[in-house]
Amino acid sequence: MKKILGYTDTWSVSPGEKVGFKVSAYGAERYRADLVRVICGDNDPNHDIFQLEEIEAPFNGEYRGRLQPIDAGSYAVLPYSNAYDGIESFTALAWVYSTTPSKGRQALMVQWQDDPATGFALTLDDTGALTLRVGDGRGNVAEVSTGEPLAERRWYLVAGSYDASTGTISVSQQPDSGPLDPLRSASASDGAEGFAVAQIDLLFGALRTTLSNGKSGSASHFNGKIDRPRLASAVLSSADIELVASQVNPFEQYPNLVAAWDFSRDTGTDVVSDTGPNALHGHTVNLPSRGCKGFNWSGKEQNWQHAPAEYGAVHFHDDDLYDAGWETDFEYVIPADLKSGVYATRLRVDDDEWYVTFFVRPRRGKTTSKLAFLASTATYMAYANYQWLFHERYAEVAESLWTTLEKTDVFLQEHPEFGLSTYDNHSDGSGVRYASRLRPILNMAPTTPCWSFNADTHILGWLENWGIEYDVITDEDLHREGVELLEQYRAVLTGTHPEYYTTPMLDGLRTYLAGAGRLAYLGGNGFIWRCAMSDNFPGVVELRRAEDGIRYRDEEPGEYYLEFTGEYGGLWRRLGIPPQAVVGVGTIAVGFDASGYYQRTRDSFDPRADFIFEGIGEDEIIGDFGYLGDGASGSEIDAVDPLLGTPAHTLVVASSEGHSENTLIVPDEIGFHHVAMDGVQSPLVRADMTFFETPGGGAVFSVGSISWGASLPHNGYDNNVSRISANVIERFLRETPFDALG
Amino acid sequence: MYKIDPSRTDLAYEFRDNPDGPYSAELKLVINRLRVMPMADRHVLVCIERGRRWMLARIPPTRGGQIERYEDQVFSDYDEAVWEVFKRRWKTVTGQELV
Numbered sequence: 001m002k003k004i005l006g007y008t009d010t011w012s013v014s015p016g017e018k019v020g021f022k023v024s025a026y027g028a029e030r031y032r033a034d035l036v037r038v039i040c041g042d043n044d045p046n047h048d049i050f051q052l053e054e055i056e057a058p059f060n061g062e063y064r065g066r067l068q069p070i071d072a073g074s075y076a077v078l079p080y081s082n083a084y085d086g087i088e089s090f091t092a093l094a095w096v097y098s099t100t101p102s103k104g105r106q107a108l109m110v111q112w113q114d115d116p117a118t119g120f121a122l123t124l125d126d127t128g129a130l131t132l133r134v135g136d137g138r139g140n141v142a143e144v145s146t147g148e149p150l151a152e153r154r155w156y157l158v159a160g161s162y163d164a165s166t167g168t169i170s171v172s173q174q175p176d177s178g179p180l181d182p183l184r185s186a187s188a189s190d191g192a193e194g195f196a197v198a199q200i201d202l203l204f205g206a207l208r209t210t211l212s213n214g215k216s217g218s219a220s221h222f223n224g225k226i227d228r229p230r231l232a233s234a235v236l237s238s239a240d241i242e243l244v245a246s247q248v249n250p251f252e253q254y255p256n257l258v259a260a261w262d263f264s265r266d267t268g269t270d271v272v273s274d275t276g277p278n279a280l281h282g283h284t285v286n287l288p289s290r291g292c293k294g295f296n297w298s299g300k301e302q303n304w305q306h307a308p309a310e311y312g313a314v315h316f317h318d319d320d321l322y323d324a325g326w327e328t329d330f331e332y333v334i335p336a337d338l339k340s341g342v343y344a345t346r347l348r349v350d351d352d353e354w355y356v357t358f359f360v361r362p363r364r365g366k367t368t369s370k371l372a373f374l375a376s377t378a379t380y381m382a383y384a385n386y387q388w389l390f391h392e393r394y395a396e397v398a399e400s401l402w403t404t405l406e407k408t409d410v411f412l413q414e415h416p417e418f419g420l421s422t423y424d425n426h427s428d429g430s431g432v433r434y435a436s437r438l439r440p441i442l443n444m445a446p447t448t449p450c451w452s453f454n455a456d457t458h459i460l461g462w463l464e465n466w467g468i469e470y471d472v473i474t475d476e477d478l479h480r481e482g483v484e485l486l487e488q489y490r491a492v493l494t495g496t497h498p499e500y501y502t503t504p505m506l507d508g509l510r511t512y513l514a515g516a517g518r519l520a521y522l523g524g525n526g527f528i529w530r531c532a533m534s535d536n537f538p539g540v541v542e543l544r545r546a547e548d549g550i551r552y553r554d555e556e557p558g559e560y561y562l563e564f565t566g567e568y569g570g571l572w573r574r575l576g577i578p579p580q581a582v583v584g585v586g587t588i589a590v591g592f593d594a595s596g597y598y599q600r601t602r603d604s605f606d607p608r609a610d611f612i613f614e615g616i617g618e619d620e621i622i623g624d625f626g627y628l629g630d631g632a633s634g635s636e637i638d639a640v641d642p643l644l645g646t647p648a649h650t651l652v653v654a655s656s657e658g659h660s661e662n663t664l665i666v667p668d669e670i671g672f673h674h675v676a677m678d679g680v681q682s683p684l685v686r687a688d689m690t691f692f693e694t695p696g697g698g699a700v701f702s703v704g705s706i707s708w709g710a711s712l713p714h715n716g717y718d719n720n721v722s723r724i725s726a727n728v729i730e731r732f733l734r735e736t737p738f739d740a741l742g
Numbered sequence: 743m744y745k746i747d748p749s750r751t752d753l754a755y756e757f758r759d760n761p762d763g764p765y766s767a768e769l770k771l772v773i774n775r776l777r778v779m780p781m782a783d784r785h786v787l788v789c790i791e792r793g794r795r796w797m798l799a800r801i802p803p804t805r806g807g808q809i810e811r812y813e814d815q816v817f818s819d820y821d822e823a824v825w826e827v828f829k830r831r832w833k834t835v836t837g838q839e840l841v
Contacts, residue, residue: 001788044793319805390786390801396777402824403786404796405809410788416806427805447792
C-alpha cells in the first residue's frame with residue numbers, strides 16, 4: 001500500500017548545513033520530490049485545516065526510483081584475522097539464553113562461507129537443538145546436532161568442537177543448574193571429512209547473506225543472550241569447557257585459546273573486546289541490548305557498572321535496527337534565507353505520496369524570533385514506527401476503540417525490517433529499548449494520525465494563523481547545547497506531548513527556568529521518562545522503563561540502568577525531578593474515548609492571572625470542542641501535586657471536568673486498585689491549568705493536556721483555547737519580568 | 743471471562759443503532775469481550791482515505807504476515823464499517839452469525 005518512503009540523515013539543520021534524503025520506491029520507477037514548509041499536517045477533510053507552503057528548492061524534481069532494502073537484526077562482527085590461520089582442531093563455546101529456540105535456524109557463533117563450504121557454524125537448528133556444521137573447503141560438509149531443543153529462557157553452556165586427529169565433530173549443551181525444571185544435558189558426535197578455517201569475519205548472532213541490492217547482509221538471527229563466547233584451537237574436555245566459560249580472562253590457564261570475548265566491557269558502545277593476546281576485537285551491528293544480566297547474575301547487584309562480571313551478556317534480536325543504511329538520493333544545503341520551521345520533502349508517485357520531515361533552526365548562535373517552538377524529537381523517536389496497536393491484544397480496551405489501521409501500519413506489519421518503537425516488544429517478547437531516526441518513520445509526517453509529531457502541527461498552524469513568529473529548535477539541540485540554546489529566547493513553547501527527556505535536556509530546561517526563562521507547556525504527559533542519547537549512536541534514544549508508569553511492556557528486572565549513560569532509567573518522578581516540580585503539573589490520568597473541558601477556578605481571578613484570561617468570560621467554559629475527543633482536556637492529562645513538588649505559589653487557574661469512565665488514573669499514581677479510579681467517579685481525574693512565576697523573572701504556564709493542541713484549530717483557530725494560549729505567549733514575549741514574590 | 747449469549751441479539755442491535763454510545767452495562771461487556779479476542783485473525787479496519795473510506799481487513803497470525811484485505815468491503819461511513827467489524831467478531835467469538 002506504500003510505494004514511496006524515505007528518511008533524512010539528520011533532523012535538525014541550520015542555514016549552510018546539508019541534509020541528505022534517502023528514498024526507496026516500492027514498484028515505482030520514478031518519483032517526484034518537492035520541498036514544503038509544514039504549517040498544519042492534519043489532513044482530515046472534516047477539519048479542513050491541512051496547510052503546507054510550497055518552497056522552491058534546487059532538488060525539486062523527478063528522480064529514478066529504486067528499492068533500498070533494510071538489513072534488520074542485530075549481531076556482532078569480528079573481522080577476519082590471521083590469528084585464525086593454522087587452526088586444525090577447535091572448540092567454540094558460549095553461555096546461551098535462547099528466547100525463541102523454535103523459530104528456525106539461528107546463528108550463535110559462525111565463521112562460515114558457502115562456496116566452497118568452509119569453516120564452522122555453531123547454530124540452533126529448526127528444532128532449537130545445538131548444531132555444529134564444518135566444511136573443509138573441498139566440498140565436504142559435516143553436521144551434528146544434540147537433537148534436544150534448548151528450553152526457552154534458560155541458560156545453557158554450549159560447545160561445538162572438531163578434532164582433527166580423529167575427524168570427529170561434537171556438540172554439547174549443558175543447562176545451568178539453577179532452575180528447578182528438569183532440563184537435560186545433551187551431546188552428540190559424528191565423523192567429518194575435515195575442516196578448514198574460512199577466511200571471513202566471525203559473527204555472533206547471524207549468518208552472512210546477500211541482500212536484494214547485491215550488498216552483504218545478515219540472516220538467521222539469534223533471539224536471546226550470548227555471554228562469554230570463546231574459541232580454542234584445541235578440543236576441550238567438558239571440565240575445561242566449564243572452566244574456560246566461567247572465567248572472565250582464562251588465558252593464563254588455557255594458552256591455546258584463540259579468543260575470549262568479554263561483552264561486559266565497552267557497554268554503551270558498539271565495541272566488542274577480546275581479552276586475549278590476539279586482540280580479535282570487533283563491533284556490534286544494529287544495536288543489540290547491552291548492560292544485560294549474564295548467566296551468573298546473582299541478583300545482589302542491579303547496576304551493570306557495579307558488577308560487570310555478572311552483566312556479560314548481549315541480548316540480540318532479529319528485529320533490532322539502528323541505521324537502515326540507505327544510499328542518498330539527493331541533498332539540500334539550507335539557504336541563508338530559509339525561515340526557521342518544520343519542513344518536509346514530499347515524495348510523490350502516481351497514487352501514493354510520503355513526507356520526509358526535518359527541522360530548520362536559525363543559524364547557530366542566532367535567533368529570528370523571541371519565541372522558540374521546542375519540537376519533541378526525543379518523543380518522536382520513542383514513538384517511531386509504533387506498532388503496539390496491532391501487536392497488543394489489550395490495546396483496544398486500553399484505548400476504547402476498534403482498531404483502525406493506517407496504510408502505513410499495514411506496511412509496517414508486512415515489513416518488520418523497518419524496526420519498532422519503544423512502546424513495542426521485540427519478536428521474542430522482550431521490550432524495545434532503542435529507537436532510531438535513521439530509518440523511515442511511518443508515523444512522523446504530515447498526513448499521519450494526529451499524535452506526537454502531527455498533533456504538534458496543530459500548534460504550528462495556530463502560531464501561523466495568529467501571526468506569532470517562532471523559531472524551531474529540537475530536543476537533540478537542547479540535549480547537545482543545554483541552557484545556552486534556550487537562553488537565546490524570551491519564551492519557549494512545547495508541543496502537545498514532550499514525554500521523554502534526557503538528563504542534559506532537563507538540566508537545560510530547569511536552568512533556563514531558574515533564570516528569566518518563560519515556558520508555555522501546551523501539552524500533557526510531559527517530562528515523564530528519562531531517556532538517553534549517546535554520541536556513540538547518534539540519532540537514537542534509549543529507554544529503560546524501570547519500576548512503574550504506563551510502561552506498555554515490562555522491563556527486565558536487574559536491567560534498569562541505561563546502557564548509554566549508566567543512569568538509572570524510569571520516571572523522572574522517581575529520579576528526584578517530578579514534572580510537577582518543573583512545570584507545576586504531572587500526569588494523573590489517561591483516556592482516549594472522550595475529552596473534557598476546563599472551568600475557571602477562584603485562582604483565575606487573582607490579578608497575577610489577569611493576562612491569561614483577557615477576553616474570556618468569568619463563567620465561560622474553556623475548550624468544550626476539539627479534534628481529540630471533542631474537548632481540550634483529554635488523552636493524557638496532568639494535575640498539581642504539592643507532595644511531588646508543585647511550587648507553593650502556583651495558581652491553578654482552571655481545572656477540567658467531563659471526563660469519561662474510560663479515563664483512568666495512571667499506574668504511577670496507584671497504591672492499590674479500586675473501582676472508583678475513572679473520570680466519572682474519581683476527583684483525581686482532571687487536568688489542572690497552572691501558572692507560576694519563577695525567582696529569576698520568568699514564568700511557567702501549563703495546560704496539562706494532550707488534547708489542548710487539537711482544540712486550537714476549532715472554528716478557524718478562533719476560540720477560547722486559542723485566545724488563552726495567545727494571551728500567555730503575548731505576555732511571555734514581553735520583556736517585563738514576572739515577580740514571584742508579588 | 744464474560745461469555746456472550748448469542749441469543750442476545752438485542753445487544754448487538756443496540757450497538758448497531760448507537761455505535762458511539764453511551765452503551766448499556768451489558769453491551770459494554772459484549773464490546774470489551776469482542777475487543778479482547780486474540781490478535782490473530784482479528785477483523786479490523788484500514789483507513790484508505792482519511793476521514794472518507796475504510797476497508798475491512800484481518801490481522802494475520804504472525805508478524806510479517808500479510809494483512810488480509812477485503813477489497814469488496816469498503817465503507818464510506820465509519821459507523822457502518824465498525825458494525826461490520828462487530829458482526830465479524832461476534833461470529834468469531836460466539837460461533838453464530840448475526841443477521
